[in-house]
Amino acid sequence: MGQLDQSTLWHSNNRRHARIVWGFWFITVLLTVYCWQVMNEETMWVFVYDAPEQGADLLSRMFPPNWLYxxxxxxxxxxxxxxxxxxxxxxxxxxxxxxxxxxxxxxxxxxxxxxxxxxxxxxxxxxxxxxxxxxxxxxxxxxxxxxxxxxxxxxxxxxxxxxxxxxxxxxxxxxxxxxxxxxxxxxxxxxxxxxxxxxxxxxxxxxxxxxxxxxxxxxxxxxxxxxxxxxxxxxxxxxxxxxxxxxxxxxxxxxxxxxxxxxxxxxxx
CATH class of the missing domain: 1.10.3720.10 (MetI-like)
Known part of the structure; x- marks a missing residue:
């Protein structure tokens, strides 16, 4: 009887821990989706798509350094x-x-x-x-x-x-x-x-x-x-x-x- 109670308690704690972990990941996913929506509303993607070209142009103007300065x-x-x-x-x-x-x-x-x-x-x-x-x-x-x-x-x-x-x-x-x-x-x-x-x-x-x-x-x-x-x-x-x-x-x-x-x-x- 003692072994049965101990096994039941172990499974109960295990299920409780699983629910806590699942709830944590569920909230994390919801928060990630919400933050992504907020970011999309405030981001002008036309500038993001052009970023590699603009970055390359900026780097070309930054080199070589002005060592005399x-x-x-x-x-x-x-x-x-x-x-x-x-x-x-x-x-x-x-x-x-x-x-x-x-x-x-x-x-x-x-x-x-x-x-x-x-x-x-x-x-x-x-x-x-x-x-x-x-x-x-x-x-x-x-x-x-x-x-x-x-x-x-x-x-x-x-x-x-x-x-x-x-x-x-x-x-x-x-x-x-x-x-x-x-x-x-x-x-x-x-x-x-x-x-x-x-x-x-x-x-x-x-x-x-x-x-x-x-x-x-x-x-x-x-x-x-x-x-x-x-x-x-x-x-x-x-x-x-x-x-x-x-x-x-x-x-x-x-x-x-x-x-x-x-x-x-x-x-x-």
């Missing part, structure tokens, strides 16, 4: 690196206390302070750096200052989220050992928590710097300085050989920064 890009590239580096530094400095306020084991209040910290993290991660730059350019005017602050505001959420998760995963034994000596809350954080999260913190900061290198290359499209300003100007004047060169410079910069950050993070982890 590179002399005008050195300063802009340096500005881009400064935007990414200083913006990352600003974001890391602001994210560090936010992370401690968001972590359950270090926040002063889980009912009031922690929700505010989590809101700051969510707001920072929800707004793209290009939107931050657009808002800041309208307030501060064009230039790299708007780009630095935009990168900094965007970095807060990324760094703080990963960092507060690392804080919550710290070893409680070390914390209890420090607390047993009568240490204050600040001393517990300084001697028990920070040493545990420091490698992760440095790795997160370097990883974010690598991401910011990519994001800072396009901030010039809205006037926030850097090499994106030259990209925007070349696009507006249809100087396609210059556009090709700028894209190659951006690609080389991203590859080098990613290689450097990967090497440094491998040493820290």
């Amino acid at each position: 590179i002399n005008q890009l050195y300063e802009a590239l340096w500005d881009t690196l400064n935007i990414a580096t200083l913006g990352t530094l600003l974001g890391v400095i602001l994210a560090f206390p936010v992370a401690f306020l968001a972590a359950r084991n270090t926040t002063p209040s889980t009912k009031f302070v922690r929700p505010v910290a989590l809101f700051i993290i969510a707001a920072s991660r929800s707004i793209n750096s290009l939107i931050w730059a657009l808002l800041l350019v309208s307030i501060l005017g064009p230039g790299i200052l708007a780009g630095i602050i935009a990168i900094g505001l965007r970095s807060i959420g990324f760094v703080a989220k990963l960092l507060y998760e690392s804080i919550e995963e710290t070893n409680g034994t070390s914390v209890e050992a420090i607390e047993s000596t009568g240490a204050s809350r600040f001393q517990v954080i300084n001697y028990a928590i920070i040493p545990q999260i420091l490698p992760a913190f440095l790795s997160i900061a370097i990883f974010r710097w690598d991401i910011n290198i990519r994001e800072s290359t396009i901030l010039g499209l809205v006037g926030a300085g850097g090499i994106g300003l030259f990209l925007s100007s070349s696009l507006n004047t249809l100087a396609w050989p210059q556009v090709t060169l700028i894209i190659l410079v951006i690609l080389a910069t991203v590859v080098v920064s990613e290689y450097f950050s990967a090497k440094v993070r491998s040493l820290l982890i």
